[in-house]
Amino acid sequence: MRSVRTLAAVMLSLLAALGPALAAEKQGGILRLYHRDSPGSASIHEGATYSMNVPFMPVFNNLVIYNQTIAQNSMDDIVPDLADSWAWSSDNKTLTFKLHHGVTWHDGKPFTSADVQCTFDMLMGKSPQKFRQNPRKSWYDQVNEVTTNGDFEASFHLKRPQPALLALLASGYTPVYPCHVSPADMRTHPIGTGPFKFVEFKANESIKLVRNENYFKKGLPHLDGIEFTITPNRSTAILGFVSGQFDMTFPTEVSIPLLKDVKSQAPNAVCVVEPNNVSTNIIINSSSPPFDNLDIRRALALALDRKAFISILFEGQGDIGGTMEPAPQGLWAMPKEMLEAIPGYGPDVNANRDEARKLMQKAGYGPDKHLAVKVSTRNIPVYRDPAVILIDQIKSIYIDAELDVVDTAQWFPKVARKDYALGLNLTGNAVDDPDQSFYENYSCGSERNYTNYCNKDIEKLFDQQSVETDVAKRKKLVWEIDQKLQEDVARPIIFHARTGTCWQPYVKGVTVMVNSSYNGYRYEDVWLDR
């Protein structure tokens, strides 16, 4: 009997040992995806849309990166990429990276610390070479300089401690560029160190990447290449996926109603629905009447029935929250009790609207005198649809709004010159970290602070949370800030959307990030089981 048990134990151990080997990743194959549109260029640093990150992130490496197999980006899951290790100085003002030896660029030139230095010098605007656009320059406001010590060490010297810098460096938006290639060439023929080499980008047609045989991470990538067919028509794209011509949909691009179609026509497809840290919010021009009146702004925030938005647009699959992405996917979300205590977030919509009507009456409006405004928004369904619901909801507080759809080319110039009263806007956060969200969207003078909201007291809190190294303490500060931003009606958050991604069952190793739609597209771990 004992021998049988021993034999069984041996067999089980063998199976356990062989298990991973049996399920080992297969090499080869081309991953075929559709791309939702033709990106303007191939230079990630010059763009601010994940239309660039998805096809071009596989070409590059960062110093560090969020673990690509973990869905929730967090500081604890930042892993080495071009840097083998990193360390903060005792005063938390210098971050030093030890770089990997023997890495080469796709054109064969060696990667050194000089490349790190010149990438960040360009991002900080300190280099003679300039990016055509530099939308994330403010990420490095606290970086004084980047220095090198030999070919394999680079240090970031900060003006003050900023633990979140590491999170920013781990984003898909922060690849290291080669010094010897001009920004103009990087837009048309990017050279990286990443798992895939750029082959071609035919505007409006396709993007092709091929396996980097000299990739410094041994055994990776598994795929021979990745091909993106640019397919702007959503119906055609979904039909292509259903018929098996694409192995995967464009990430986070399948809407909830379309997901039903996909599941009914391709029942074997693997689909996930996740939040992606994009909030739909209202931008209010508080510098001119009528919204210079805080009572009217508060009434507006009180009139929102957030559940109705989510129910109509996403069949219930959305989340209510503040500036930071709601929990459990978001790391910095306010506790539910705290959120519901904020005016307008309480569950009794009628009571909220009664209060809103009182505020409107105080401001001189009522059943006999309605306030006429325009709700401006971009002429894109994800903007337009919630704007229509917003117009309907604010009717209940004596506001007669008219939809003003604005061509994309005119949207930001219009917002920048304050040529709007109310706007329906979407804000995507590249990194689930308060530094990125607060400084970018609410800091006095920030380029992306469209409403010019400026509160010096809150600004101090921004800095206070930014230097805080104790995560628990930082979280409390973040909650306090988020609560104040909502109470100030700085940019009322309506909801955080969820979207779907699908892939064929033989595609393995795909991880859809749940608190950012910009960081999870290295694709070096993806393989095809066929």
Place this chain on the structure above:
Amino acid sequence: MFAYIVRRLVLMLVTLFGISVIIFVLLRIVPGNIVDILFAAAGYVDPADKAHLEHDLGLDQSIVMQYLHWIGGLARGDLGYSYVSEKPALDEILPRIPITARLAGLALMFSASIGIPLGVISAVHQGTRLDYALRVVSLSGLSLPSFWLGLLILMASVSLFGTMPIFNPHPKTWAEAIAIYCVPAMAVGFRSAALTMRITRSSMLEILRQDYIRTARAKGASEASINYRHALKNAILPVITVIGIEAAFLIGGLIVTETVFNIPGIARYLVEALRWRDYPIVQNLVMLIAVVVVFTNFTVDMLYAAIDPRIRYTD
């Protein structure tokens, strides 16, 4: 005749010059330029960066200077650079022309080869069930939008065959080549075929009532000879006019069809370029389309004389 042709060619040049001015001015009237779009995509506007970029692209020059720069380049065969891809406009446009030309040619061929015979049959069998059936087909062709028809074809293809004719620049088999070109051509040519059929039918009906047809019948000519040699030959002029006009309008239909079937031709590229306000691409593409339309009209006029001996162009 020679003088007439020369006069038409001169007129064509004047027309094209007028079109070039209109295209150029209209494009600049539309709010926003590539720089606005780039900054819109980046979600911020930095006035200094914006001014710098506008200067680099020559958008800070006066509209007259910009026009002269473009037209001068065009005269030298230099179409400029795409603002988006930063590649020569010619390199971007040239590979797309054969794709659209093949599609348009096939669509026109489909339109003529289906529309004319069915129009003749419908006229010859006027008032019969066949006539009614063909008229229903032609009415459907005129009423069904090509994007809807295209999507329907794709859906049916996926549902019936588990695949769909998605564009591949290098088709491996003839069947694949036929599927990727002929199916979209049929989708876009169906409306055109329906129109051709209606015009052929009404034109044929008018001719079939003429005295010389009755005479031909009295002389004992066969029905085929009457219908095709005597009637169709005289009824074809309005049909040619319609096919000529359709050829010019085809580009509009192709925009939708190229999008639905994901074909990287010039029609879809034009829309994309317009979205980005990629002036060099839009200007040159619209100019190319204008040249095609003007030459098509000219060719149709010349065909009149070739087909109908009663038509003679004089000074």
